[in-house]
Amino acid sequence: MHSVSEENYIKTIYHLQDGDALVSTNEIAGRMNTKASSVTDMLKKLAEKQLAEYVPYKGSRLTSAGLDCAMQIIRKHRLWEVFLVEKLNFSWDEVHEVAEQLEHIQSRKLIDQLDQLLDHPKYDPHGDPIPDAQGNYEQPKHTQLSQLKPQDSGVLAGVLDTSTRFLQYLDKHQIELGTQITIVDHEEFDGSFIIKTAQKSLPISKTVADQLYLKLNS
Amino acid sequence: MHSVSEENYIKTIYHLQDGDALVSTNEIAGRMNTKASSVTDMLKKLAEKQLAEYVPYKGSRLTSAGLDCAMQIIRKHRLWEVFLVEKLNFSWDEVHEVAEQLEHIQSRKLIDQLDQLLDHPKYDPHGDPIPDAQGNYEQPKHTQLSQLKPQDSGVLAGVLDTSTRFLQYLDKHQIELGTQITIVDHEEFDGSFIIKTAQKSLPISKTVADQLYLKLNS
DNA sequence: TTAAATTTTTAGACTCGCCTAAATTTTAAT
DNA sequence: ATTAAAATTTAGGCGAGTCTAAAAATTTAA
Ligand SMILES: [Mn+2]
Ligand SMILES: [Mn+2]
Ligand SMILES: [Mn+2]
Ligand SMILES: [Mn+2]
Numbered sequence: 001m002h003s004v005s006e007e008n009y010i011k012t013i014y015h016l017q018d019g020d021a022l023v024s025t026n027e028i029a030g031r032m033n034t035k036a037s038s039v040t041d042m043l044k045k046l047a048e049k050q051l052a053e054y055v056p057y058k059g060s061r062l063t064s065a066g067l068d069c070a071m072q073i074i075r076k077h078r079l080w081e082v083f084l085v086e087k088l089n090f091s092w093d094e095v096h097e098v099a100e101q102l103e104h105i106q107s108r109k110l111i112d113q114l115d116q117l118l119d120h121p122k123y124d125p126h127g128d129p130i131p132d133a134q135g136n137y138e139q140p141k142h143t144q145l146s147q148l149k150p151q152d153s154g155v156l157a158g159v160l161d162t163s164t165r166f167l168q169y170l171d172k173h174q175i176e177l178g179t180q181i182t183i184v185d186h187e188e189f190d191g192s193f194i195i196k197t198a199q200k201s202l203p204i205s206k207t208v209a210d211q212l213y214l215k216l217n218s
Numbered sequence: 219m220h221s222v223s224e225e226n227y228i229k230t231i232y233h234l235q236d237g238d239a240l241v242s243t244n245e246i247a248g249r250m251n252t253k254a255s256s257v258t259d260m261l262k263k264l265a266e267k268q269l270a271e272y273v274p275y276k277g278s279r280l281t282s283a284g285l286d287c288a289m290q291i292i293r294k295h296r297l298w299e300v301f302l303v304e305k306l307n308f309s310w311d312e313v314h315e316v317a318e319q320l321e322h323i324q325s326r327k328l329i330d331q332l333d334q335l336l337d338h339p340k341y342d343p344h345g346d347p348i349p350d351a352q353g354n355y356e357q358p359k360h361t362q363l364s365q366l367k368p369q370d371s372g373v374l375a376g377v378l379d380t381s382t383r384f385l386q387y388l389d390k391h392q393i394e395l396g397t398q399i400t401i402v403d404h405e406e407f408d409g410s411f412i413i414k415t416a417q418k419s420l421p422i423s424k425t426v427a428d429q430l431y432l433k434l435n436s
Numbered sequence: 437t438t439a440a441a442t443t444t445t446t447a448g449a450c451t452c453g454c455c456t457a458a459a460t461t462t463t464a465a466t
Numbered sequence: 467a468t469t470a471a472a473a474t475t476t477a478g479g480c481g482a483g484t485c486t487a488a489a490a491a492t493t494t495a496a
Contacts, residue, residue: 005453025474038454040475045452057461057474088331098325105323107316113306223483243444256484258445263482275444275491443492450485460475466468 002051004104007073008032009042010051011103013062014070022059071135077103078124078131079114085125086118092125092176093167126167127158127177127213143216145181146191146209153182154214161211169208174199181214220269222322225291226250227260228269229321231280232288240277289353295321296342296349297332303343304336310343310394311385344385345376345395345431361434363399364409364427371400372432379429387426392417399432 002010012031016023025043029036047054051066062070080102084090090098112133115121123129123140131137142157156179159166170176175197184201185194191206220228230249234241243261247254265272269284280288298320302308308316330351333339341347341358349355360375374397377384388394393415402419403412409424 003452026472034453035455036474037456037476041453084328087335088328090327090331094327098323098328101323101325105316105319107319109308109312110302110306110316113308117305221482244442252483253485254444255446255486259483437496439494439496441492441494444490446489447487448485449487450483452482452484453480455480456478458475458477460473462471462473464469464471466470 001106002049002069005042006046006049006051007069007104009039009046010062010066010070011073011077013052013060014067014074017061020061022055022061024059028060068135071131071137073103075131075133075135076105076111078128079111079118079121081124081126082118082121082130083114086121091167091171092162093164093171095125096162096164123158125177126162127156140215142213144210145183145193145195145212145214146206148183148186148193148214150183150185152216153180154216155180156212157215158213159211160213166208166211173202175202181212219324220267220287223260224264224267224269225287225322227257227264228280228284228288229291229295231270231278232285232292235279238279240273240279242277246278286353289349289355291321293349293351293353294323294329296346297329297336297339299342299344300336300339300348301332304339309385309389310380311382311389313343314380314382341376343395344380345374358433360431362428363401363411363413363430363432364424366401366404366411366432368401368403370434371398372434373398374430375433376431377429378431384426384429391420393420399430 009028009032012028013023016027016031025036025039028034028039028043032039043052043054043060046052046060046066050063051069052060052062054060077099080099081095084095084098085092115133121130127140127142129137129139140157143154148154156175156177158177159170175181179197182196183193184196187193191209192203193206193209194201194203196202227246227250230246231241234245234249243254243257246257246261250257261270261272261278264270264278264284268281269287270278270280272278295317298317299313302313302316303310333351339348345358345360347355347357358375361372366372374393374395376395377388393399397415400414401411402414405411409427410421411424411427412419412421414420
């Protein structure tokens with residue numbers, strides 16, 4: 001159907017896309033560690049294949065066919081991540097690289113059965129929602145920790161940054177999905193917070209607070 | 219490490235190799251549905267990379283590095299096949315195409331954990347032995363059904379042809395790995411047999427008899 | 437043993453995905 | 467409104483992997 005390279009571009013455009021704004025060539029190149037000229041080449045091909053609209057010098061956006069394709073890839077990526085964590089003892093910071101490969105395996109039955117084996121999970125190990133076979137999913141409306149005030153509390157339901165570095169930082173401080181977190185204090189001058197979990201109190205920078213999404217308590 | 223294409227060539231050479239005889243360019247091309255000229259190109263590259271010896275106009279054979287590589291790919295292929303059958307409800311005639319893709323996923327941890335999840339299986343769904351992490355395996359010495367005489371019996375332990383067509387033929391006649399089979403009769407003039415299972419008696423051609431490997435009783 | 441048939445390699449070309457360098461367009465700043 | 471800076475595209479090229487057609491080597495058959 002589509003090449004691995006095409007699929008990676010489609011997924012990247014999807015992730016960079018915000019509403020119906022065009023995604024710039026440079027943004028794609030930056031995210032994919034390629035050169036802008038390579039991106040231009042691929043955008044022409046995706047436009048040719050009706051997977052993306054491409055307006056020279058302005059940017060690109062996925063067509064509905066491209067969006068469908070993106071959802072299938074993301075569904076596969078996230079299901080494989082769940083599989084790796086639930087069945088193969090991977091930690092949440094190890095799954096990305098492998099899922100990046102597995103998401104390109106072509107087999108409808110494979111992914112349907114995997115979904116079943118895992119009991120139709122709704123979220124991946126980083127709290128991201130898993131689209132169903134039709135490509136539909138509901139974006140849970142979680143609250144960025146950095147938006148909260150002292151006394152607010154909730155459980156960690158998602159992380160924005162899924163890099164190994166960041167996830168291992170959370171591991172080090174015994175913070176994982178489902179961890180109950182209460183805001184203790186907020187420093188206005190640098191935006192940092194002091195948070196409390198069942199285990200301990202912890203000061204975190206604004207940078208970290210921006211990455212954490214909580215499901216607020218009742 | 220090695221490209222998907224290189225890996226596919228290595229695997230093919232392994233399967234065609236018999237002792238230390240050279241494998242011919244045309245044999246490889248035939249098996250891989252490519253042209254002889256493409257094979258020549260790749261053989262030069264594999265020789266360059268020390269994965270195969272290549273004697274122009276004579277043929278090629280894997281070096282010990284190539285053999286190691288082949289065993290790892292085959293290990294992955296067969297473990298994934300077991301996974302598909304045991305965990306994802308694939309039938310033995312559906313696994314090959316998908317395993318052909320999955321065998322190229324690069325992750326040591328993935329395959330070690332998969333092996334563990336499956337309880338270190340010794341054989342794949344077609345009765346082929348699964349190499350261990352070091353690439354070692356013992357070729358079970360099963361007997362080709364076509365070598366047997368009336369009264370001989372055993373359980374089906376392996377099939378040579380793993381094509382969908384052939385496996386579905388066996389399914390149709392309720393023959394699967396582990397099925398107890400007794401030779402009832404052997405026709406000298408065309409090499410055909412009449413065999414008996416718990417379910418029924420069945421005449422099979424020499425062609426079919428050649429594909430079936432039995433573990434003899436007692 | 438010579439000629440014909442077969443196998444294999446070489447030569448040249450193509451697509452895909454990527455790159456660098458140069459040209460062009462857009463945007464931001466004076 | 468010009469000009470400088472930044473973003474983007476074009477032009478040309480490269481490696482991997484494949485193909486077709488032609489040349490060369492090997493095998494087989496007469
Ligand atoms: Mn990917
Ligand atoms: Mn994820
Ligand atoms: Mn393969
Ligand atoms: Mn098999």
